[in-house]
Amino acid sequence: MAFSFFGNQKNKNQKATNQVVEVDVTKITPNRFQPRKVFEPNAIKELAETIQEHGLLQPIIIREFEPNKYEIIAGERRFRAVSELQWDKIPAIIEKMNDKETASLALIENLQREQLSSVEEAQAYRSLMELNHLTQTALAQGMGKSQSAVANKLRLLKLITPVQNAILDRRISERHGRALLELNEDQQRDALMEIVNSKFTVKQTEDLVAQMTGKPRPQDEAPVTAVKPKKKRAKKAKGLTADTRVAVNTIKKSVKLIRDNGMKIKTRESDEDDHYEIVIEIPKQK
Known part of the structure; x- marks a missing residue:
């Protein structure tokens, strides 16, 4: 993953790789710019058990934002696991960074190492673009991805908040969300309730969206129970040349x-x- 659009950050990180110190856990706070919104308790517990058995193999990265107070730049899952183990101190690398650098590195660290949901990934892309004044093309080049891949993720942010939250909570998949992009806000809200309550597959969701938008569906697919649109659906075209x-x-x-x-x-x-x-x-x- 490229770091070129963040200036000399890569070189600064290389200089600090051996500067590991023990820092009081109580003096460390989570990152305000953390892109991950959901931390699975079971995953943190499993990580804590691994650290208990094998030790912390990689120190976290922090910065001093106030005298003797630190903020996590990278490694919040490790910090949460160590906190669960009630350790007094944690191995850490202390970097000197401003807010922009902290946010950018935290976003990149999570995009590179964490299994973010598609919505969290889209939010991280948007934040990186805003922080560093990047176009989609420049961001894609910096991340080593295609411009279309970045654009497709960013389109998820056009979904209403309840739909985004459903993706974050794993109640629906990214593909469910993509199907709902064709609907207006009221339709998305109605469709979401139907999808979650009836546990629709992606194909059933696509059929539902086709019905709500008045688009024809393939004739060989079984019909699904659909939310009745608030407006009367137009008739399908018949007998067209x-x-x-x-x-x-x-x-x-x-x-x-x-x-x-x-x-x-x-x-x-x-x-x-x-x-x-x-x-x-x-x-x-x-």
């Missing part, structure tokens, strides 16, 4: 492209006797 189907599909693809770029638009469809009607409402930009 080949040219008409091409025109309708082209418009639908354009609508999806607009939605994928973050604009909230509304559509209504109806199959009339002599024509197929599509109404698109595009909000005026403020």
Whole structure:
């Protein structure tokens, strides 16, 4: 993983690798910029048991933010495990860093070593971009990832908070969340309740979203129980000629492209006797 867009941070870390000291656990506080929102108690307990048996093989990294007070830069899981073991001191490397450097290194350390949820990863990407004034392309290059991979993660932050929390809590998967990106906020909220309560698979979720948006589903898939939309669904197109189907599909693809770029638009469809009607409402930009 590249560190070039954080200046000379890599060199500073290399100089401090042998400066391990014992620091009172009570003088250390968690990192304010920690991207991980959920710490599994069982995982911390297992880590504590491993440390109890084999010792702490890698010191944590901290900085002194006030006289004799320290903040964790990297190693919060190890710190939590040691605290559970009620150790008085913990091996640590003390770095000199400002808030920006601390936040950036903490984010990178977690992205590199921790199994973050997809939402936590997206939040970490956004924080790195804001802290270091990076574009998606620059961040992707620095992280050794493709720009599309970074962009796809960041799109999850367009989901409403309850859906993001459901991904954080592992109640639904990232793929469930991606399917819900096509829905507006009210629809996401309704769909989330149905998915969690009925324990929908990803495919069932995609079918539900298709029903709520009025999109046709593959004919060979079994129907699922869907939340009734607040607005009456438009009828599916019937008896369209080949040219008409091409025109309708082209418009639908354009609508999806607009939605994928973050604009909230509304559509209504109806199959009339002599024509197929599509109404698109595009909000005026403020």
